[in-house]
Amino acid sequence: MTDISPPLEKALQRLEHDIPDLRRQHPNDFWDVFDARAAEITDQVDKSDAPLVAKRIDAMLIKHQLGPADPGA
Numbered sequence: 894m895t896d897i898s899p900p901l902e903k904a905l906q907r908l909e910h911d912i913p914d915l916r917r918q919h920p921n922d923f924w925d926v927f928d929a930r931a932a933e934i935t936d937q938v939d940k941s942d943a944p945l946v947a948k949r950i951d952a953m954l955i956k957h958q959l960g961p962a963d964p965g966a
Contacts, residue, residue, distance in 0.1 A: 895947060904934045905946070909953040 898906070908930055919926045931950055938946050954960060 894954050897949070901934065901938065901942070901946070905953070908934065909956070912953065912959070918942045925947065934961075 908927075911930070915926050915930075916923050935943065935946055935950075960966070
């Protein structure tokens with residue numbers, strides 16, 4: 894499958910939209926909160942869609958200038 898289903902797309906968009914608030918509300922444990930929210934999405938993904946969803950999550954982190962080594966997260 895190459896397209897993301899509408900409910901999954903909506904969940905990804907909601908997660909991306911919430912990133913600034915998550916950073917503000919959880920400055921010391923942003924990654925724990927973000928990972929939990931992302932896991933709620935990825936746990937529901939069919940294995941064939943997993944790479945596409947992972948790319949989308951990576952892209953949203955890059956867009957928000959975040960990465961695993963970001964000391965500001």
